[in-house]
Amino acid sequence: MVARIITVAPIGYEGAIIEVECDATKSLPSLQIVGLGNKAIDEAKERVRSAINNSMLDFPKKKIIINLAPAELPKDGAHYDLPIALAILCVSGQLQQIELDGAVFAGELALDGNLRPIKAAINIAQIARESGYNNLYLPQSNVSQAGLIDGMNIYGVSSIKQLYLHLKKEKIIIPYARSPLECSVAHILSPPTLDDIKGQEQAKRALIIAAAGHHNILLSGTPGTGKTMLAKALVNLLPDLAPEEQLSATKIHSLGNKINGEIISRRPFRSPHHTASLISIVGGGIQPRPGEVSLAHTGVLFLDEMPEYSRSILESLRQPLEDKKIDISRANGHVTYPADFMLVGTMNPCPCGYFGDKIKECACTSTQIIAYQKKLSGPLLDRLDMIVNVSRVPNELLLDSESLCQSQHITASDLINQAITIQNERYGSSNKHNGTLCNSDIKKYASLTVESKSFLLTAANRLSLSARSYFKVIKVARTIADLDNCTSILPLHIGEALQYRR
Numbered sequence: 001m002v003a004r005i006i007t008v009a010p011i012g013y014e015g016a017i018i019e020v021e022c023d024a025t026k027s028l029p030s031l032q033i034v035g036l037g038n039k040a041i042d043e044a045k046e047r048v049r050s051a052i053n054n055s056m057l058d059f060p061k062k063k064i065i066i067n068l069a070p071a072e073l074p075k076d077g078a079h080y081d082l083p084i085a086l087a088i089l090c091v092s093g094q095l096q097q098i099e100l101d102g103a104v105f106a107g108e109l110a111l112d113g114n115l116r117p118i119k120a121a122i123n124i125a126q127i128a129r130e131s132g133y134n135n136l137y138l139p140q141s142n143v144s145q146a147g148l149i150d151g152m153n154i155y156g157v158s159s160i161k162q163l164y165l166h167l168k169k170e171k172i173i174i175p176y177a178r179s180p181l182e183c184s185v186a187h188i189l190s191p192p193t194l195d196d197i198k199g200q201e202q203a204k205r206a207l208i209i210a211a212a213g214h215h216n217i218l219l220s221g222t223p224g225t226g227k228t229m230l231a232k233a234l235v236n237l238l239p240d241l242a243p244e245e246q247l248s249a250t251k252i253h254s255l256g257n258k259i260n261g262e263i264i265s266r267r268p269f270r271s272p273h274h275t276a277s278l279i280s281i282v283g284g285g286i287q288p289r290p291g292e293v294s295l296a297h298t299g300v301l302f303l304d305e306m307p308e309y310s311r312s313i314l315e316s317l318r319q320p321l322e323d324k325k326i327d328i329s330r331a332n333g334h335v336t337y338p339a340d341f342m343l344v345g346t347m348n349p350c351p352c353g354y355f356g357d358k359i360k361e362c363a364c365t366s367t368q369i370i371a372y373q374k375k376l377s378g379p380l381l382d383r384l385d386m387i388v389n390v391s392r393v394p395n396e397l398l399l400d401s402e403s404l405c406q407s408q409h410i411t412a413s414d415l416i417n418q419a420i421t422i423q424n425e426r427y428g429s430s431n432k433h434n435g436t437l438c439n440s441d442i443k444k445y446a447s448l449t450v451e452s453k454s455f456l457l458t459a460a461n462r463l464s465l466s467a468r469s470y471f472k473v474i475k476v477a478r479t480i481a482d483l484d485n486c487t488s489i490l491p492l493h494i495g496e497a498l499q500y501r502r
């Protein structure tokens with residue numbers, strides 16, 4: 001008799017159903033696993049053997065062959081332990097095939113038979129659901145994450161013995177039920193709010209516009225002007241994650257290197273260091289993992305001192321900024337991860353940082369300054385809608401009262417939410433923002449008045465704006481008009497948008 005247990009192989013952002021087949025013959029006792037498994041799966045033999053023996057169940061004294069089908073798919077991870085153990089219990093008659101049919105199993109076994117948390121639980125749940133399975137058995141600590149997938153009975157299992165008793169209907173496990181209040185505490189970084197920043201009214205205004213229209217933004221200024229703090233405050237201005245955004249962000253994070261059952265309930269803020277490797281930024285590895293551009297999906301990718309990043313890293317951002325996803329090709333396959341993030345960068349105006357400062361003198365030569373600023377290539381700068389100069393805050397302002405800012409912050413969130421609602425209605429989708437419009441969309445939706453059009457044309461000629469910059473000004477002006485709850489773009493909106501060009 002051959003036993004069959006269903007599990008899922010996560011492949012990048014997707015996955016496939018895997019059948020764990022098991023056959024036992026009367027021969028010298030041994031356990032063999034075939035079907036393109038990697039080292040973790042080969043080591044499952046020892047874990048499964050110990051786990052079964054330590055759970056007061058019988059490990060059959062026969063020649064056992066496990067086949068992971070389809071055989072051509074590479075398989076990775078320790079979550080095959082549980083289905084392998086169940087297949088062995090089934091082939092030896094301790095469980096019946098009928099007790100295992102219609103369900104999907106995944107879990108890593110400890111030697112004492114307990115279950116350890118696994119990676120990609122949410123992928124496994126999604127693939128199982130899409131393939132028509134209604135029952136899923138996972139390690140206890142993975143159920144809340146997998147519970148983001150609706151319409152399934154998800155059972156949290158703590159040990160193989162507990163699952164055995166459940167399948168034998170001796171001690172039933174109650175399926176997991178998500179409570180509406182349940183909100184895991186992932187990403188508790190508490191970023192500064194606009195109230196924490198003194199002065200910098202123009203920069204704060206720019207952040208509100210960037211957050212409302214999903215505009216990529218670069219903050220330029222001398223050291224110590226609070227650029228980093230401003231950038232960090234931006235993530236607090238963005239609206240809460242919608243349920244489907246929560247699901248996609250959690251899914252990506254569950255594929256990362258850290259195994260835990262957390263749910264991403266706040267917008268991610270990723271700030272990779274400038275010495276980070278290209279693979280850690282874009283994703284990759286032997287089994288391609290998501291990189292920072294994907295971990296920042298639905299949130300903010302923050303690059304502090306952008307010119308310090310290597311050319312290859314900066315150039316690698318162009319594809320995800322354009323397509324909102326990243327393709328990773330490796331010898332053993334091709335993976336696509338979502339990468340829809342807002343890019344927020346900071347830079348000094350020159351290598352020493354004081355070019356244009358009123359107090360300290362710049363020590364750089366003009367050649368050095370030009371070379372430094374050129375590190376951000378034209379195509380990358382083209383993807384930054386707004387460039388804002390952040391200047392020093394006079395010392396007397398630093399201790400100024402906060403009452404004004406307090407009230408400003410409340411209106412800031414309200415304003416942003418209002419502008420986002422207007423955009424959602426205009427574009428009929430919550431994924432489209434002014435900042436992500438293509439040129440034909442801009443022509444369709446801009447609604448410039450006659451005066452605005454002629455004002456923009458005059459300005460474009462006088463400032464010799466490129467075509468790209470021209471459209472960018474319209475995009476930013478569209479957001480400013482939305483913040484004003486104004487259906488047409490007026491000359492004053494164009495005027496403000498022009499300030500955010502270099």
Ligand SMILES: [Zn+2]
Nearest residue numbers: 350352362364
């Ligand atoms: Zn300098």
